[in-house]
C-alpha cells in the first residue's frame with residue numbers, strides 16, 4: 001500500500017485508497033493537482049491539501065484568506081491583523097493558484113493575491129502543531145535529575161550576564177526547577193534576583209513573604225509540620241506559575257524540601273492507564289482557601305481538572321494537586337466520582353514513588369525557582385527557628401523573558 005501511495009503521488013497525486021472508489025475518484029480528478037519538486041497540492045472542495053516536508057496538511061479556505069500576510073491584510077511591524085475576518089465570504093475559494101520552490105500563491109475572486117511561504121504553512125498547520133510540543137521538557141525521577149548535573153546559576157553572573165539568565169531559564173523550562181547560588185541571604189536580594197527573571201505576582205500572602213512557624217495565617221505552611229507534596233494556590237482560577245523559595249535561616253533539624261516532577265508521574269499514568277489520565281484531565285475539581293482570622297479574611301475558589309492538557313496534542317501544561325486544599329467534589333455523579341478516586345490513587349502512587357522524590361536542604365544563599373504548574377513541593381517537619389522567604393511570579397511574564405532570550409516557551 002505504501003508503494004502504491006508513493007506511485008500515485010508521482011502521477012500527480014490521487015490517494016489510491018480513496019481514489020479506488022470511483023465516485024470519489026472522478027470528483028477528485030476535477031480538481032487541480034499540481035506539484036513542484038518539493039511539494040504538491042490540490043484544491044479539494046472544502047480545503048487545500050498540501051504535501052510538503054513529509055507532512056500532509058489541510059487548510060480551510062477561509063483560514064487561508066484570513067491568514068494573508070500582505071501589507072493590506074497584516075501589519076508586519078505590529079504583528080497584528082488588519083483584515084476584517086467577519087467580512088470574508090464563508091464560501092470563498094481561490095480563483096487561481098500556483099506554487100514555486102518556496103511559496104504558494106493564491107488569487108482570490110476579487111483579484112487580491114496571497115503569498116504563503118511553504119515553511120510558514122508547515123509550521124502553522126494543524127498537522128504540524130499536532131506533531132510538535134509547545135514546550136520541550138525532560139521528565140525526571142530523582143536519579144534522572146541528579147545524573148543530569150544541572151548547574152546552578154551564580155548570583156554575580158546571573159545579575160549581569162544575559163547568557164547566564166538564558167541558561168538558567170533553559171534549565172527551568174526543561175526541568176521545572178532551577179537554582180541561583182551565592183545570593184545574599186536577605187529578603188531584598190531575593191527580590192532582586194527574582195526581578196531579574198520577571199514580575200512578582202502579589203497575592204493575599206503579600207508581594208514578598210518571609211515566614212516562620214508562627215501560626216500567623218490560617219494555613220499549615222505556617223507550622224513546623226511536615227507537608228506532603230502539593231502545588232500551591234490550587235484554589236486560584238489561575239494558580240501561580242512560579243514559586244521562589246529562599247531559606248534565610250534555620251537553627252534546628254529537619255525541614256528538607258521535597259520536589260517531585262508531576263508531569264513525570266502523570267505521564268506514567270497515561271502510559272499505564274489512559275482512561276485514568278483522561279478522567280484526571282476532564283473531571284473539574286474545586287480547591288478552596290478559607291481564612292477567618294481577625295487580620296486576614298480570605299475566601300478563594302479555583303475550579304479545574306487535576307491534569308490540564310492542550311486538546312490538540314494532549315500535552316500537559318498544568319497539574320493542580322493539593323490534597324489539603326481540595327474542596328468538596330460535587331461536579332460529577334457518584335460512579336464517575338468513584339472512578340476518579342481510582343485514577344487519583346494511581347497518580348498519588350506515582351507521585352509517592354521514592355525514586356521520584358528529590359530531597360534538598362535549602363540553605364541561605366541558595367534560591368530555588370519551582371514551576372508550580374508542574375513540580376510539586378513538600379517539606380519535612382522541623383525543629384527550631386526556620387525562616388523562609390520568597391514570592392510567586394506571573395507565568396506569562398517569565399515565559400516572556402524566556403522567549404525574548406530566544407528560548408522556546
Ligand SMILES: C[N+](C)(C)CCCC[C@H](N)C(=O)O
Nearest residue numbers: 205209219221231232233234
Ligand atoms: C508560600 N506561602 C507561605 C506564602 C503560602 C503558602 C500557601 C499554602 C497553601 N496551602 C497552598 O498550598 O497554596
Ligand SMILES: O=C(O)CCC(=O)C(=O)O
Nearest residue numbers: 221227232257378379388
Ligand atoms: O516550608 C516550606 O518549606 C514550604 C511550605 C510550603 O509548602 C509553602 O510555603 O508553599
Ligand SMILES: [Fe+2]
Nearest residue numbers: 221231232377
Ligand atoms: Fe506550598
